Amino acid sequence: MTTTGPLAGAIALTRFGLGARAGDIAAASADPRGWLLSQIRPQGADIPLSDGQGSAERLNDFRQLQQARRQARKSGEAADAIKAALKTARAQAGADFLARARLGATTDAGFRERWALFFANHFTVSAVKGVTAPLIGPFEAEAIRPHVFGRFEDLLLASTQHPAMLLYLDQAQSFGPDSPLARRAQARSGKRVGLDENLAREIMELHTVGLEAGYSQADVTEFARALTGWSIGGLMESPDRAGHFVFRPFGHEPGARHIMGRTYAQGGEDQARAVLKDLAASPHTAHHLAFEIAAHFVADAPPPSLTAKLARRYAETGGDLAEVAQALVDAPEAWAPPPVKFKQPYEFMVSSWRAAGVVPDDVGKIAPALTALGQPPFSAPSPKGWSEDAAVWAAPDAIVKRMAWSEALAAAAAGQSDPMQLADNALGPRLTSAAAKAISRAETRAEGLSILLMSPEFQRR
Amino acid sequence: MSPAPTRRGALAGAAALGFSIDFLGRRAFAASERELAKKRLVVVICRGGLDGLSLSPPFGDPAYAALRGAIAIPPPGADGGALDLDGTFGLHPALAATHALAVKGEARIAPAVATPDRERSHFEAQDVLESGGPVVYGTASGWLNRTLEAMGPAGKGISIGATAPLILRGRIEAATWSPGGAAARDARLPAILQDLYAHDPLLGPALASGLATSAEAGMATAAAGKDLAGAPALAPGPSVARRLGATLAAFMAADGGPQIAAASLDGFDTHANQGAASGQLANRIAYLDAFLEGLSANLGPAWADTVVLAATEFGRTARVNGASGTDHGTGSTALLLGGALKRGGIVGDWPTLAQNRLFENRDTWPALDMRSLFKGVLRDHLGLDRRALDTAVFPSSAAAAPLSGLV
Numbered sequence: 001m002t003t004t005g006p007l008a009g010a011i012a013l014t015r016f017g018l019g020a021r022a023g024d025i026a027a028a029s030a031d032p033r034g035w036l037l038s039q040i041r042p043q044g045a046d047i048p049l050s051d052g053q054g055s056a057e058r059l060n061d062f063r064q065l066q067q068a069r070r071q072a073r074k075s076g077e078a079a080d081a082i083k084a085a086l087k088t089a090r091a092q093a094g095a096d097f098l099a100r101a102r103l104g105a106t107t108d109a110g111f112r113e114r115w116a117l118f119f120a121n122h123f124t125v126s127a128v129k130g131v132t133a134p135l136i137g138p139f140e141a142e143a144i145r146p147h148v149f150g151r152f153e154d155l156l157l158a159s160t161q162h163p164a165m166l167l168y169l170d171q172a173q174s175f176g177p178d179s180p181l182a183r184r185a186q187a188r189s190g191k192r193v194g195l196d197e198n199l200a201r202e203i204m205e206l207h208t209v210g211l212e213a214g215y216s217q218a219d220v221t222e223f224a225r226a227l228t229g230w231s232i233g234g235l236m237e238s239p240d241r242a243g244h245f246v247f248r249p250f251g252h253e254p255g256a257r258h259i260m261g262r263t264y265a266q267g268g269e270d271q272a273r274a275v276l277k278d279l280a281a282s283p284h285t286a287h288h289l290a291f292e293i294a295a296h297f298v299a300d301a302p303p304p305s306l307t308a309k310l311a312r313r314y315a316e317t318g319g320d321l322a323e324v325a326q327a328l329v330d331a332p333e334a335w336a337p338p339p340v341k342f343k344q345p346y347e348f349m350v351s352s353w354r355a356a357g358v359v360p361d362d363v364g365k366i367a368p369a370l371t372a373l374g375q376p377p378f379s380a381p382s383p384k385g386w387s388e389d390a391a392v393w394a395a396p397d398a399i400v401k402r403m404a405w406s407e408a409l410a411a412a413a414a415g416q417s418d419p420m421q422l423a424d425n426a427l428g429p430r431l432t433s434a435a436a437k438a439i440s441r442a443e444t445r446a447e448g449l450s451i452l453l454m455s456p457e458f459q460r461r
Numbered sequence: 462m463s464p465a466p467t468r469r470g471a472l473a474g475a476a477a478l479g480f481s482i483d484f485l486g487r488r489a490f491a492a493s494e495r496e497l498a499k500k501r502l503v504v505v506i507c508r509g510g511l512d513g514l515s516l517s518p519p520f521g522d523p524a525y526a527a528l529r530g531a532i533a534i535p536p537p538g539a540d541g542g543a544l545d546l547d548g549t550f551g552l553h554p555a556l557a558a559t560h561a562l563a564v565k566g567e568a569r570i571a572p573a574v575a576t577p578d579r580e581r582s583h584f585e586a587q588d589v590l591e592s593g594g595p596v597v598y599g600t601a602s603g604w605l606n607r608t609l610e611a612m613g614p615a616g617k618g619i620s621i622g623a624t625a626p627l628i629l630r631g632r633i634e635a636a637t638w639s640p641g642g643a644a645a646r647d648a649r650l651p652a653i654l655q656d657l658y659a660h661d662p663l664l665g666p667a668l669a670s671g672l673a674t675s676a677e678a679g680m681a682t683a684a685a686g687k688d689l690a691g692a693p694a695l696a697p698g699p700s701v702a703r704r705l706g707a708t709l710a711a712f713m714a715a716d717g718g719p720q721i722a723a724a725s726l727d728g729f730d731t732h733a734n735q736g737a738a739s740g741q742l743a744n745r746i747a748y749l750d751a752f753l754e755g756l757s758a759n760l761g762p763a764w765a766d767t768v769v770l771a772a773t774e775f776g777r778t779a780r781v782n783g784a785s786g787t788d789h790g791t792g793s794t795a796l797l798l799g800g801a802l803k804r805g806g807i808v809g810d811w812p813t814l815a816q817n818r819l820f821e822n823r824d825t826w827p828a829l830d831m832r833s834l835f836k837g838v839l840r841d842h843l844g845l846d847r848r849a850l851d852t853a854v855f856p857s858s859a860a861a862a863p864l865s866g867l868v
Contacts, residue, residue: 194783
């Protein structure tokens with residue numbers, strides 16, 4: 001196996017990165033490994049250029065809107081203003097998604113962007129809850145992207161404390177059943193306030209150790225108790241708290257917690273922090289994350305030797321994600337020539353834009369197309385995120401719709417470009433003779449580009 | 462439309478040459494082939510862990526109201542009350558269409574079913590529910606796909622939604638369909654791609670099946686439109702779900718249409734503010750009801766030969782949690798519908814919600830193995846034999862005997 005030359009350059013661009021634009025493969029071929037390593041940097045991934053609003057601002061706006069809606073309902077006023085504001089929230093999410101898509105279509109550092117997308121999916125927040133939709137862009141910008149080449153422990157903490165995650169997995173409403181807050185609510189109004197174990201469970205199962213760690217229901221419940229009080233500042237609180245992560249000591253379940261064989265003394269906010277730290281340091285987390293990285297970058301069922309290498313580097317470096325990224329680039333298993341990863345719809349679209357040399361400018365066109373292909377923007381069906389399983393994405397209906405989308409893109413973008421040149425730019429030596437022959441026989445430039453985008457080697461990476 | 466180069470086609474060829482296909486565990490010979498060919502089965506997967514205690518509230522259970530607090534569905538007659546089934550159980554008030562079928566003896570509930578999985582993980586439990594394996598990640602294909610194999614060359618399957626659910630994935634290429642046009646403008650492109658995919662085991666069969674289905678969809682939706690034209694105006698509400706159900710019905714009612722279909726509805730993971738007669742969960746249940754109504758109302762005479770099963774990966778905690786929701790649990794309710802159903806009471810035993818009968822002091826007791834329910838329908842409705850059910854369709858499941866008396 002070689003890691004220099006045009007084939008390795010093409011692999012670096014298409015498998016590690018988001019696809020090749022004209023000239024990309026030639027530029028990376030001299031030193032594909034170095035091209036990848038140069039994208040790893042301590043300050044993290046690029047931040048898509050959106051309207052610059054942070055999550056607190058967006059959340060406070062949304063809550064004000066909810067209040068206004070309640071008042072309008074009471075007074076029976078026409079709700080035009082509210083409709084307009086709801087539309088704004090949707091438009092914000094759309095603008096964030098478009099900004100990310102434009103970054104994908106234009107970046108010189110496709111590996112860095114794919115690495116960020118991987119972790120955004122690992123810590124999925126989905127727009128299936130209305131309130132989370134305008135927060136996902138800020139969540140990625142504030143909690144994920146700055147930390148993707150730092151320590152996993154810091155990334156985990158940033159994700160867990162982010163209002164988007166606290167809302168998505170219901171943590172903001174979870175309080176200790178024996179906390180002063182719950183007792184007071186019970187005494188005053190008979191209202192039951194208590195535990196919600198959603199976030200605790202998904203952190204253990206999806207974000208860190210995974211089910212194979214063999215924890216029990218009791219561990220989940222205990223962790224949920226430790227997390228009580230991790231909440232979000234309300235609209236009436238001071239500006240540094242409103243819409244931000246806050247710890248509410250009165251909502252925290254008193255007492256020590258016992259989780260996976262360890263005891264955590266009562267310690268307010270620090271109690272759950274200590275649990276997160278231990279979860280991040282667990283060898284189960286090293287293995288779980290290593291497997292997921294290998295499955296995303298290399299193969300649905302990755303070589304166990306690759307998973308072992310990544311897990312080892314994670315363990316040796318205390319979860320340093322820059323080191324893990326380097327271990328991935330260093331692993332011969334990651335450079336096997338056959339393209340075996342079937343592209344998810346978003347990857348397919350981004351790589352198509354790059355191949356065709358276009359930059360998307362209308363989320364109103366992207367969103368319905370992605371939805372038709374099975375991957376609605378910012379809307380993974382569950383906290384597990386999008387699947388790495390080719391069989392999920394290569395459904396008959398989805399393939400027909402990929403074909404229709406390719407035709408539409410090709411009709412708009414083929415222009416005067418030579419499809420054979422586009423194919424060489426996009427795939428380099430990965431282009432097979434069968435696909436090259438079909439493209440060269442195309443009746444129109446648009447047909448040639450459609451064939452390229454739908455070729456087995458372009459559908460994979 | 463030329464037949465896709467699938468296993469099905471290969472088997473048909475083999476049969477024509479006189480090769481034996483008994484190794485597939487074909488249906489029992491006793492029932493007549495023509496009768497069996499008319500049978501239809503639809504499986505609806507409700508993803509996220511559907512709260513059985515809200516879907517079919519056991520309002521007559523002495524412990525129900527206290528465990529559930531503000532999210533309890535009130536007894537029939539009360540404001541927002543359950544729709545009565547038998548004086549103990551009711552249906553959620555958003556299940557009006559399903560209830561109308563139940564009154565006719567065409568809908569029943571199995572109130573305490575569960576898969577063999579006890580981990581309370583969505584993803585493991587869905588895997589076990591759809592793969593039909595005895596343990597998680599034990600098999601990479603779905604039990605409906607293996608049912609198609611067992612049915613022999615005539616079996617056709619379809620799933621609704623852009624992506625293929627595990628339950629219908631496997632060796633037999635099943636169709637998928639989702640709303641939205643996909644008409645190709647370049648008539649050459651599909652043929653060029655089919656050539657290019659000739660040796661691609663993933664894309665070749667998928668494209669062939671997708672092209673065939675989108676051609677059928679044009680005909681099917683046209684047919685559905687014709688049938689609906691003379692029908693009374695559709696009730697307002699989740700009209701999208703109703704249309705989806707109607708389109709699936711049109712596919713299945715067509716001559717030579719798929720006998721087996723799978724559909725997924727999600728959004729049932731109600732950890733917080735799940736609501737009672739109205740609210741978050743009620744909206745999702747209304748969507749389910751509308752889908753089922755669209756399906757049952759448009760199958761025409763085929764409804765009499767149809768069984769619909771709606772099931773979820775697990776139920777939810779018996780007690781309301783601190784956020785007016787419920788957490789991951791164990792036993793839940795499966796719905797059975799269809800003109801082929803036998804009239805009867807609840808399916809399986811009711812363990813009650815007494816404190817000492819709650820599973821791990823928190824969940825509805827898993828009184829009935831989901832596989833027994835599925836196997837009962839597959840044996841008595843589709844004519845699959847016991848050996849195929851115990852080994853091929855639901856591997857290592859001999860201990861979960863098929864349930865009798867459903868159809």
